[in-house]
Amino acid sequence: MTHGKGRKGAAAGGTPLRELLRAGAGGRRGLGAYDPSALPAGPSDKAAGRAASAALAGPLAELQERLYAAATAGDRRRLLLVLQGMDTSGKGGTVKHVIGQFNPSGCRITAFKAPTPQERAHPFLWRVEKALPGPGEIGIFDRSHYEDVLIARVRALAPREVLERRYEEINAFERGLAEDGVTVVKVFLHIGFEEQRERLLRRLDRPDKRWKFDPGDIEERGLWPAYQEAYERVLERCSTDAAPWYVVPADRKWYRNWAVSRLLLEHLEELDPRYPPASFDVEACRARLMAG
């Protein structure tokens, strides 16, 4: 097991991962500046990655419980994880492996598909607002309102001036969320073109994976450069202080799981939610219980 210079320090609490992975960190522009197979901090092989992820499960679960407990006493804070990425980039796998570490009763997961006729009859943020986490909850969006500036841009589903306006609408919306106590963690799962090919082929090869395959994925893959450009635009226009984007190298699943877990941990640790004090007379309750 080898570590690059400074890598161990970063993972162990030197430079926070959120600084290293933040879109635009180090002056990077364009997705070409991000290597989807990079290991910018933390574990450097699969075994170490799995061990490092497993070590985060306990602290994550405890922080979630404290967040949930604090809400019972009026704390309105919550967290929203937004997952975006090309087909096969691992949005579903992240939910399974990373969110699977939490108590499911405190998680609110929504997978956004192509909008229904009812959803299309409303402003694009309507369905998103209905899916927000309540106080103390962890919300997870598998795809999100960003589809309305991603596929909508690539497929020209709306006039260009409407698309342009949406970036500003999204920024205002997310600023409002932040002011309302929502910590928004936006993660772009960055995979390479060849890695996507391999993952799609694997879905075809394995009978237990074929149900995940949609021939439409091949059409979308044909629009790869347009999608990369649409993502670049999102990272430029919508990575704000209130709700920054993180670019997670996702060619290696074990690294992706560790990195998203670590990003969540850093944000939850910053929130530092506390178990609320008793709002009742503990001794009196104890006496009543002993008596009855």
Place this chain on the structure above:
Amino acid sequence: MTHGKGRKGAAAGGTPLRELLRAGAGGRRGLGAYDPSALPAGPSDKAAGRAASAALAGPLAELQERLYAAATAGDRRRLLLVLQGMDTSGKGGTVKHVIGQFNPSGCRITAFKAPTPQERAHPFLWRVEKALPGPGEIGIFDRSHYEDVLIARVRALAPREVLERRYEEINAFERGLAEDGVTVVKVFLHIGFEEQRERLLRRLDRPDKRWKFDPGDIEERGLWPAYQEAYERVLERCSTDAAPWYVVPADRKWYRNWAVSRLLLEHLEELDPRYPPASFDVEACRARLMAG
């Protein structure tokens, strides 16, 4: 580790647990006939219980994935776990430990609280219908429509004739669910009066548990006999072939977790959902992927 006569055979696939735990099995009537600390089958100590539960996690996760996959090809089947029990009986713990074994993206969990004014303005099944799992999903109700014949009966929240009618409404509703492909698994987590006292005291003693304590729980505890009678009525009136009740001895958390896991496994194995065959030309897709 000791096993009662026939116990190992039952756990290993002799008598299904669903037969042993089904309400009324063996001609039992009244909750007094059920020992909340019994170990009617399966593991007989904590270490064995944890190991047995851990061994179920893989099979449960695979069956869930197959159920979910089948739904993508039109299979409408799904499962609904209904959890009921007195305060501290472990409804939340069951969600955390048993449902936590599944992929959270395929679970739809609803904790039913005291009805809101909007909910009270609708028939009592209205909010329940909105929370049902979709095809391929596993739904979990932490409390349920049964509160409308439990606390509603104990607290006389509705006229007696309305309460009487609700048992029939519930049976008709659940029969409809079964006909629509919903496997309804209703679990009563049965704890003893002394065990509840100990659990409530533990919540008072531990600062990280106090947020779970509500002085109102002491009032409810004072109505213990009335609740037991209301549960007995539910088990008599609403344990049907379409949707039977299971009485899970819940004084031991490790046994409760194993038993609920095992009940879910038996039902999912009976459903035996299958990965759907490809609905597209696999070779043609492979060729396109290799080319592009």
